[in-house]
Amino acid sequence: YDFSIELYEMGWNLKDGLRECLVAAAPYGGPIALLKGHYRRSPSARPQLEIYSSSGLPLASFPWKSGVVKQLGWTVSDDLLCVQEDGTVLVYDLWGGFKRHFSMGNEVSQSQVLETKIFHSPYGTGVAILTGALRFTLATNIDDIKLRRLPEVPGLQEAPSCWAVLTQDRQSKVLVANGSQLFILDNTACTPVTPPGLSPQASSIVHMCVSFSYKYLALLTDSGHVWMGTSNLKEKLSEVDTKIKTPPKQMAWCRRPKSQQPSAVVMWDGLLIVVGECKETIQYHLDDDSVLVPELDGVRIISGTHHELLQEVPGACEEIFKIASMAPGALLLEAHKEYEKESQKADEYLREIKEQSLLSEAVRQCVEAAGHEHEPETQKTLLRAASFGKCFLSNFPPEQFVSMCRDLRVLNAVRDYTVGIPLTHTQFKQMTVQVLIDRLVYRKLYPLAIEVCRYLKTPEYQGVSRVLKHWACYKVQQKEESDEVIAKAVSVKLADAAGISYSEIATKAYESGRTELAIKLLEFEPRSGEQVPLLLKMKKSPLALSKAIESGDTDLVYTVVMYLKNELNRGDFFMMLRNQPVALSLYKQFCKHQEQDTLKDLFNQDDDHEELGNFYVKASYKDQRLEARVALLQSAVDEYYKAKNDFSAKTTEDEMRLLRFQRKLEEEKGEQLVGFSLHDTMTTLLSVGLHKHAEQLYKDFRVPDKRFWWLKLKALAEKEDWEELEKFGKTKKSPVGYLPFVEVCIKHHNKYEAKKYVSKVTPEQKVKAHLAVGDMEGAAEAAIERRNESEISTVLSRCSATTDHLLMERLNRAKATAVKK
Amino acid sequence: MLISYQKKNKKKHHHLISSQLHSSLQKELLQFLLECCVGAAEPFYHPRRPHEVFLNPFCRPACQHRCKTRSASSQVYSAVQSVVGSLHMAHTEWKDAPGLPDFSLLKRLARDQLIFLLEQLPGKKDLFIDADLMSPLDRIANVTILKQHEVDKLYKVELKPIVSSSDQLCFLIRPRIQTVKWISDLVNADKVAGRFRRYKIIFTPQKFYACETVLEEQGVYGDVTTDEWNFYILPLDDDILSLELPEFFRDNFLEGDQRWVTTAGSALRLLQSVYGSFSKVYGIGRCAKMVYESWRELMEDGEQRTRQPEFAKVFLVDRDVDFVTPLCSQVVYEGLVDDLFRIKCGSVEFGPDVTSSDKSIKVMLNSQDKVFSEIRNEHFSNVFGFLSQKAKNLQTAYDKRRGMDIQQMKAFVADELKGLKQEHRLLSLHIGASESMMKKKTKQDFQELLKTEHSLLEGFEIRECITYIEEHINRQVSMIDSLRLLCLLSITENGLLSKDYRSLKAQYLQSYGIEHLLTFANLRQLGLLEEQQAGETLTVMESKVGKLVNDKTVGKLTDAFSSLAKKSNFRALSKRLALVPKSGEEYDLRVPRDMAYVFSGAYIPLSCKLIEQVLERDGWTGMEEVTRMLNGQEFAVTGGSSSSEARSKTDAQRIVLVMFLGGCTFSEISALRFLGKERGCRFIVVTTAITNSSRLLEALLDNSA
Numbered sequence A: 001y002d003f004s005i006e007l008y009e010m011g012w013n014l015k016d017g018l019r020e021c022l023v024a025a026a027p028y029g030g031p032i033a034l035l036k037g038h039y040r041r042s043p044s045a046r047p048q049l050e051i052y053s054s055s056g057l058p059l060a061s062f063p064w065k066s067g068v069v070k071q072l073g074w075t076v077s078d079d080l081l082c083v084q085e086d087g088t089v090l091v092y093d094l095w096g097g098f099k100r101h102f103s104m105g106n107e108v109s110q111s112q113v114l115e116t117k118i119f120h121s122p123y124g125t126g127v128a129i130l131t132g133a134l135r136f137t138l139a140t141n142i143d144d145i146k147l148r149r150l151p152e153v154p155g156l157q158e159a160p161s162c163w164a165v166l167t168q169d170r171q172s173k174v175l176v177a178n179g180s181q182l183f184i185l186d187n188t189a190c191t192p193v194t195p196p197g198l199s200p201q202a203s204s205i206v207h208m209c210v211s212f213s214y215k216y217l218a219l220l221t222d223s224g225h226v227w228m229g230t231s232n233l234k235e236k237l238s239e240v241d242t243k244i245k246t247p248p249k250q251m252a253w254c255r256r257p258k259s260q261q262p263s264a265v266v267m268w269d270g271l272l273i274v275v276g277e278c279k280e281t282i283q284y285h286l287d288d289d290s291v292l293v294p295e296l297d298g299v300r301i302i303s304g305t306h307h308e309l310l311q312e313v314p315g316a317c318e319e320i321f322k323i324a325s326m327a328p329g330a331l332l333l334e335a336h337k338e339y340e341k342e343s344q345k346a347d348e349y350l351r352e353i354k355e356q357s358l359l360s361e362a363v364r365q366c367v368e369a370a371g372h373e374h375e376p377e378t379q380k381t382l383l384r385a386a387s388f389g390k391c392f393l394s395n396f397p398p399e400q401f402v403s404m405c406r407d408l409r410v411l412n413a414v415r416d417y418t419v420g421i422p423l424t425h426t427q428f429k430q431m432t433v434q435v436l437i438d439r440l441v442y443r444k445l446y447p448l449a450i451e452v453c454r455y456l457k458t459p460e461y462q463g464v465s466r467v468l469k470h471w472a473c474y475k476v477q478q479k480e481e482s483d484e485v486i487a488k489a490v491s492v493k494l495a496d497a498a499g500i501s502y503s504e505i506a507t508k509a510y511e512s513g514r515t516e517l518a519i520k521l522l523e524f525e526p527r528s529g530e531q532v533p534l535l536l537k538m539k540k541s542p543l544a545l546s547k548a549i550e551s552g553d554t555d556l557v558y559t560v561v562m563y564l565k566n567e568l569n570r571g572d573f574f575m576m577l578r579n580q581p582v583a584l585s586l587y588k589q590f591c592k593h594q595e596q597d598t599l600k601d602l603f604n605q606d607d608d609h610e611e612l613g614n615f616y617v618k619a620s621y622k623d624q625r626l627e628a629r630v631a632l633l634q635s636a637v638d639e640y641y642k643a644k645n646d647f648s649a650k651t652t653e654d655e656m657r658l659l660r661f662q663r664k665l666e667e668e669k670g671e672q673l674v675g676f677s678l679h680d681t682m683t684t685l686l687s688v689g690l691h692k693h694a695e696q697l698y699k700d701f702r703v704p705d706k707r708f709w710w711l712k713l714k715a716l717a718e719k720e721d722w723e724e725l726e727k728f729g730k731t732k733k734s735p736v737g738y739l740p741f742v743e744v745c746i747k748h749h750n751k752y753e754a755k756k757y758v759s760k761v762t763p764e765q766k767v768k769a770h771l772a773v774g775d776m777e778g779a780a781e782a783a784i785e786r787r788n789e790s791e792i793s794t795v796l797s798r799c800s801a802t803t804d805h806l807l808m809e810r811l812n813r814a815k816a817t818a819v820k821k
Numbered sequence B: 001m002l003i004s005y006q007k008k009n010k011k012k013h014h015h016l017i018s019s020q021l022h023s024s025l026q027k028e029l030l031q032f033l034l035e036c037c038v039g040a041a042e043p044f045y046h047p048r049r050p051h052e053v054f055l056n057p058f059c060r061p062a063c064q065h066r067c068k069t070r071s072a073s074s075q076v077y078s079a080v081q082s083v084v085g086s087l088h089m090a091h092t093e094w095k096d097a098p099g100l101p102d103f104s105l106l107k108r109l110a111r112d113q114l115i116f117l118l119e120q121l122p123g124k125k126d127l128f129i130d131a132d133l134m135s136p137l138d139r140i141a142n143v144t145i146l147k148q149h150e151v152d153k154l155y156k157v158e159l160k161p162i163v164s165s166s167d168q169l170c171f172l173i174r175p176r177i178q179t180v181k182w183i184s185d186l187v188n189a190d191k192v193a194g195r196f197r198r199y200k201i202i203f204t205p206q207k208f209y210a211c212e213t214v215l216e217e218q219g220v221y222g223d224v225t226t227d228e229w230n231f232y233i234l235p236l237d238d239d240i241l242s243l244e245l246p247e248f249f250r251d252n253f254l255e256g257d258q259r260w261v262t263t264a265g266s267a268l269r270l271l272q273s274v275y276g277s278f279s280k281v282y283g284i285g286r287c288a289k290m291v292y293e294s295w296r297e298l299m300e301d302g303e304q305r306t307r308q309p310e311f312a313k314v315f316l317v318d319r320d321v322d323f324v325t326p327l328c329s330q331v332v333y334e335g336l337v338d339d340l341f342r343i344k345c346g347s348v349e350f351g352p353d354v355t356s357s358d359k360s361i362k363v364m365l366n367s368q369d370k371v372f373s374e375i376r377n378e379h380f381s382n383v384f385g386f387l388s389q390k391a392k393n394l395q396t397a398y399d400k401r402r403g404m405d406i407q408q409m410k411a412f413v414a415d416e417l418k419g420l421k422q423e424h425r426l427l428s429l430h431i432g433a434s435e436s437m438m439k440k441k442t443k444q445d446f447q448e449l450l451k452t453e454h455s456l457l458e459g460f461e462i463r464e465c466i467t468y469i470e471e472h473i474n475r476q477v478s479m480i481d482s483l484r485l486l487c488l489l490s491i492t493e494n495g496l497l498s499k500d501y502r503s504l505k506a507q508y509l510q511s512y513g514i515e516h517l518l519t520f521a522n523l524r525q526l527g528l529l530e531e532q533q534a535g536e537t538l539t540v541m542e543s544k545v546g547k548l549v550n551d552k553t554v555g556k557l558t559d560a561f562s563s564l565a566k567k568s569n570f571r572a573l574s575k576r577l578a579l580v581p582k583s584g585e586e587y588d589l590r591v592p593r594d595m596a597y598v599f600s601g602a603y604i605p606l607s608c609k610l611i612e613q614v615l616e617r618d619g620w621t622g623m624e625e626v627t628r629m630l631n632g633q634e635f636a637v638t639g640g641s642s643s644s645e646a647r648s649k650t651d652a653q654r655i656v657l658v659m660f661l662g663g664c665t666f667s668e669i670s671a672l673r674f675l676g677k678e679r680g681c682r683f684i685v686v687t688t689a690i691t692n693s694s695r696l697l698e699a700l701l702d703n704s705a
Helices: A106-111 A315-321 A328-340 A345-355 A359-372 A376-390 A399-415 A425-442 A446-455 A464-475 A483-494 A502-511 A515-522 A528-537 A541-551 A554-567 A570-578 A581-594 A596-605 A609-620 A626-642 A646-669 A678-687 A691-700 A705-719 A722-731 A739-747 A751-758 A763-772 A776-786 A789-798 A805-820 B007-018 B024-038 B057-087 B104-119 B131-140 B143-148 B177-192 B209-217 B247-254 B260-275 B286-301 B333-341 B370-375 B380-399 B406-441 B444-458 B462-474 B479-492 B498-512 B516-526 B538-548 B551-564 B570-577 B595-599 B606-617 B624-629 B642-646 B666-679 B693-698
Strands: A002-009 A021-025 A032-036 A048-052 A058-063 A069-074 A080-084 A088-092 A098-103 A113-121 A124-131 A136-139 A147-149 A162-168 A171-178 A181-185 A190-193 A205-210 A216-221 A225-230 A236-241 A250-253 A264-268 A271-275 A281-285 A290-295 A298-303 A306-312 B125-129 B151-156 B168-173 B198-203 B224-228 B234-237 B240-242 B280-284 B313-318 B347-350 B361-364 B634-638 B655-661 B682-687
Touching: A021 A069, A021 A290, A021 A298, A032 A069, A069 A113, A069 A124, A080 A113, A080 A124, A106 A124, A113 A162, A124 A162, A124 A171, A136 A171, A162 A205, A171 A205, A205 A250, A216 A250, A225 A264, A250 A290, A264 A290, A315 A328, A315 A359, A328 A345, A328 A359, A328 A376, A345 A359, A359 A376, A359 A399, A359 A425, A376 A399, A399 A425, A399 A446, A425 A446, A425 A464, A446 A464, A464 A483, A464 A502, A483 A515, A502 A515, A502 A528, A515 A528, A528 A541, A528 A554, A541 A554, A541 A570, A541 A581, A554 A570, A554 A581, A554 B209, A554 B260, A570 A581, A570 A596, A581 A596, A581 B177, A596 A609, A609 A626, A609 A646, A609 B516, A626 A646, A646 A678, A646 A691, A646 B498, A646 B516, A678 A691, A678 A705, A678 B498, A705 A722, A705 A739, A705 B462, A705 B498, A722 A739, A722 A751, A739 A751, A739 A763, A751 A763, A763 A776, A763 A789, A776 A789, A776 A805, A789 A805, B104 B131, B104 B143, B104 B234, B104 B260, B125 B131, B131 B168, B131 B234, B143 B151, B168 B177, B177 B198, B177 B209, B209 B224, B247 B260, B247 B516, B260 B286, B260 B655, B260 B682, B280 B286, B280 B606, B286 B313, B286 B634, B286 B655, B313 B606, B333 B347, B333 B380, B333 B406, B333 B666, B347 B406, B361 B406, B370 B380, B370 B406, B380 B406, B444 B462, B444 B479, B462 B479, B462 B498, B479 B498, B479 B516, B479 B570, B479 B693, B498 B516, B570 B606, B570 B624, B595 B606, B595 B666, B606 B655, B606 B666, B655 B666, B666 B682
Parallel strands: B125 B151, B125 B168, B168 B198, B198 B224, B240 B682, B280 B313, B313 B655, B655 B682
Antiparallel strands: A002 A306, A021 A032, A032 A048, A048 A058, A069 A080, A080 A088, A088 A098, A113 A124, A124 A136, A136 A147, A162 A171, A171 A181, A181 A190, A205 A216, A216 A225, A225 A236, A250 A264, A264 A271, A271 A281, A290 A298, A298 A306, B234 B240, B280 B634, B347 B361
C-alpha cells in the first residue's frame, strides 16, 4: 500500500555520499546537518560541519573545532544540538552561528557519553544520554534544564542492545532492551516488562523504534521478527518475519495518523523493507547510503543524491486512482475528463454518482486527494473535478474547498526547491501556519513569510508584524550599515504595521553592541513601559527617568528611581532627583514610610527649611521622652527661623515653653498634662481648681480674653462651682457678654444661677436671655421695649395660648405698632 | 470561559499549558491529553496569559515580555467577552429617562477573578484582608463564597503579629508599603522560627513596583508569590460606581504621587470594554488630563472592539477644580445621613438613638430601598412631611385588612403583607434617622453655622463671619468644622488677610495643639487655606488693570498671576456662572428650580454647573474665561467610534458618565440627578470614593504615622 514520492534531487555535491557522515535531519521537512569525516579519527583532518536545506542547498559550513561529537540533532525551533563525548551540548542556529552550550552534568562528563538520543515532547526538545557507567541521564526540556538520573538497570553488564525514549503520562521514560529482557525506566523505578505475544524464538531484541506520536512501538529481534504494538505494551498489533538476521542500520514507523494499519520501515545496507499487518513485506533496493527521517505521516529517505518520501497511500487517493475504481471520487474525476472533451459521457458518470447520492462524497474525496498530491498538475485536475462536481450541489459548504486551494498554494511555494521545506498537507495542518511562518523566518525568507501571512489573511499581530519584527531584529545586526540607515529602513518598513514592539528590536541592537542604534529605535516605541527597562539596561538612566516621567506611569518612575538609588552615589542621586520634581516627590513619599533619615537629607540638600521644620515637629510628637521632644522642637525652631517663618518659629517656641510648664506641673501636682494643647491644659487646670496656674498660662501665652472667658465659664459650670462662677463674672466686664453665662447655667439645669446674669445681658440679647431662663414675661417686656418685630414674633411663637393669653394680646398689639413704624 | 470553569478541569489544564507549550509537533499528544481531561477539545486558553493562546511557542522568548505586561488587564477583558453576550441588557424601548446599563456584571467579573486567584493556592488557607477592603469585598464575594474556595479563617490586617496555624497564608491588600513591610516581617519571623508556610499576596487593584521593592529589600521576594486582582470598580448603586480609593485624594493632590492615575485609566477601560465606547470625552484638571491620556494609551494597546456604546459622553473632573462644594454642610437627605452617620460603602449603621432599641442596625442605602430612594435627593426640610405622608399611606394599606373575607385576607398576606412589613421597617428607620437629625440640626448653632456658610458663599458680612469662626475655634466646638469654615473663608475670599490668617491660626493651634502646624502646611499646599500675598486680592487688581488696558492683556496678566499663585477666583467664578442666586428671592425648596436646592437654594455646586454648561455647549467654547480662572487644563475629545455618531439619538446617547477624581459628595450626585431629570438624560457617577467635608479634611490632617 505504500508508495514513495521523489521530493528533490539533492542540490548538494557529496563526493562520498553519506558514507562516513554523522547525519541529522529535522522532522517536518527541516534542515539537514552533516558532520563529514566524523568516523575518520585522524588528528590532522578536522571534521567539517555542514548544514543544508531539505533540498540540499547549503546553508552553512565550517570546520569542527570542538571535541568529539557523539550525536547531532535538531530542536523544535530549528536549532542544531551537538552532543559531545564529555556531555557538553553545543547549540547552533540554522546558519551555523553558535548560540550557547550547556552541560549534562558531572556524572556524564566523568563517565563519558556512550550513546545519545534527542527527542521531542510537549515540553520541548529533550536529550537522553547513556553514560559509560551504563546509567541514563535525561533532560526533558533543553530550555529549562532539569537533569534527571534514572535508576540503574539490573543485570546490565554492557551497553544495552537498544533503547528508546518514550513520553507517557506526561513523563519521559526510557525503554531499554538487555538481550531479551525489556525494562521501562522512569524517575523512580526500573520496571521489567514483556511485550504481549513476542515470538519465543527471539533471544535478543536488537532494535526498537517508537512512533512519532509515542503511541506505538516496534521491536526487531535477532530472529528477524518485527513485533509491532502499542507503546504501553498492552496490545500487539502484528508480528512479521523479515527473514534477515543481521542487525539493521535504522528502523522507523511509517504510519498515518488514524490509519488502521501498522507499518514500519527497516533499513539495512542497500535494502529497505516495509513491514505491515500481513505476512508479506515489500522490499526496495537502495543504491546509496541513506538515512531515514520519521515523519508524522511517513518516512523520508535521504541519500547522497535523492530525497524521497515513503508513505502509506492516503485513502482518498487510493479510492480515486486505483485501477478501475468505482469510487465516487474516481467517477467524478472521469466525468470531468469527459466534460473537458465535451463528451456526453460526462453526464452519464455524473448521473451514476448522483443516483447513489454520493456526489458530495465525491467532491470531498477529490478535494482530500488533491491535498495529498505533490504534483501541482494532479492537484489542479482533482480540484477542477471537485469544482465541477460542486456545481451540481446546491448547499455544499465551500470552506473546505477554498481552504484546500489556499493551503496547497502555500505548500507548493514552500516545497519549492529554493525553499526546501517538503511538507505534506497533514504535516502542515499539524504544525500550523504560525510555526511555518516561524520556520520561514528562521531561514530569513522574510518576503515569502509576509506573502504567506497576507495570502492566508493571518491577523496582523500574529502574522506580518511578527515577521517584520524578526526582519528588523536581523537587520540591526548587520554591522556594515550605519545607524541612521538602519534606523530609517526599519522605521519605514515597520511604520504602518500594528503591534510592533520596537523595544524588542532595540534590545537586539543593544545586544549586538549598537547602543546608539538602540536609542534611535526606542524613539519609535510608543509605550514608555517598554522603553524604560531597556534604557536602564543600557545605563541611560537620565533618559530613562525622563521617559518614565513623560509616561505618567508612577510605577515606572519608581522602577527607575529605585534603580538609580542603588546605582548612583547619594549625591548624584539627589542631584538627579532635584531636576525631576515628579520623581522627587515620589521618592519622598517612599522615604516617609521607609527611610525617615533620607527624607531629612533630601530637605537639607534643597535647603527646604520650612519642610525641615515640619519634619522635626512631626518627629517630636512621635517621641515619648520630653527632653528629646524639646530638642527636636528646638531644631524645628531653628529651621523655621532660617525659612523666615517667624510665625511657626514663635508658635513652636511657645510649644516648648508649654511642654516644660506641663512637665513641671505634672511633677508637682501629679496631673496628666504633657501633650495637651494650650486650651486643653487650661481646661484641665481649671477643672482641678488650679486657677492660679491657669491664670499664669493665660498671661504667659497671651491667650485672648474671649477664649479665656469661654473656657473658664465652661470649666466652672462643668464643676458646678457656681460661687466661683459668680466671682469670676464680677472680676471685670465680660468680653463675651453675659448671655453665655446664662446659657451655661441653663445647660447645667441651674435656672436659679442663670437668672442672676440676665440683668447684665446687653439689650440686644435680653430677649434671648429671658427666653433661655423661661421668663416669658421678662422676654415680652424686653421685646416690646425694643419694638423689634422679629423678636416679638419669636416670643410669640414660644407662648402657649392657654397660659399666656394676656401676654400674647400685649405682644400682638406691640407688634402691630412696630410694624406700623 | 473563566466563569464556566470547573475546578477539576482547570488544574490539569493549567499545569499543561503553563509548562511551556513548546512544540506543536507534539500537539497531537497534547490534544489527546487535553481531550482526556477537558472532555471536548477546547481551544487552548490560559486564563492568566490569554495572549499566549495565539502566540507561537517557537517565538516565546521574544514575546514573553509583552505577554507579561499585557496579561493582567487583558485577562479581565477576555473574560468579559465571554460573559457580555449572555448578560447584557438590551435597551430597546424608548423611555423618557434612558435605562441604565447593568453594572452587576462588574461584580461578577471581579468575583470570578478573585475565585480564580484563590484557587491558585489550592488547599486550606487563611485570608488576611486590608481593613478598608472588607466592605467592598463583602459586596463582591461573601464569606460563604470564600469558604467554598477553601478559605479557612478570615482576618483583618492590623499590622500586628498574627495568630494563625494555617500553612498557607493569603493576603488581600491594597498596594501599600506599610502592609507589604508587615508581611515581610511576618515571613522573616516565620523563617527565624523555622516555620514553613506558603504566602501569597493579592494586590488590588494592581501591584506597584515600590511594593515589590520592599519585598526584595526585606529578602522575602522569593518566598512570596504575588498576584493582582483587577477589582477596579464597585457599583454602589444603579448610578454610582466607586473605585473605593479614598487615598487617591491625598496621594494625588497633596503628595503629588500619580500612581493611581493608571488605575483610574484602567477603570475607564474596563467600563469601555464591557459597556462600549464613548463618543465624546470632556475634562478639566491636571489629573483628569493624565487619566485620559493613560486611558487612551490602554485603548491603543488593546484591540479595538466596536460595540454599541452604552454611554454617550464622559466628563472627567478633578476634585481640586471645586473645593467649595465638598466643604459646605450637606442638607439633602442622603448627604446629611453621610455627614452625620457616615455611609460606608453604600451602607450605614444606625445607632440606638435611631433604632429606638438598644442595638445598632446596619442598613443598605440604595435604590432597592423604596423609602430611601424617594427621599434621598430631597432637601431635608421636606423629608419629614414626606415620611409622615408615607406612614399614613402605609396605615391605609394595613387598614385594608378590615372587612376582608378569608380569601382576600389570604391573598393579602401572600402578596402584600411582606412588602408592607419591609416598607414599615424601613420607614421607621428613616423616621428615626430624621428625628435624630432634627435634634442635632435644628439647634440654633447649626442654623448659625449655615447662615455663616451662606454669607461666605455670598461674600456678605465677612467680618461677622470671621468673628463667628473665631468664637467657634475658641469654644472648641468641633475641630473639623472649624477647619472647614476656615477653608471656606479662604477659598471664597481668595485667601485670608495676613492679620486674620495669623490670629486665626494661632487660635486654632491653641485650641487643638501645635501638630496642626503640619495640617496648615498641607492646607496651604493645596490652596485650601492661604494668606493673601499682597494687600489686594487678584480680582480687585485685575479689575483695576482692566480699566486701563484691553481684555486680552488682562487675560495674559491673569495667566501670569495664576502661575504665581494658585488662586481660587471663587467670587469671579460665582458671578460669571451665577452660582449664587440673588438674595432676597424666595426659594421654594419643595419645588426646586435649579441645582441650588441641594444647598437650600444658596449655591449651585460649581462642579455640577461646569458639567451642565459643557454639555449644553458641547465643549468649552465660550467658557474661556471660566477655564482660565480654573487654571485651564480643560479638554474635549471626540471619541474614536464615529459610527455611533451617525446613529440617531438612542438611549445610550443620553447617558453621561461623570468621573470625579478625588471623590464626590452625595449633594453633587443629587444635583446631577436633578439635572438629569431636567434635561431628560441620566448621569452615572464614577468616583474614586464618596467624600464629604470631614473625610476631605481628615485626609489632610498630619497626625497619622
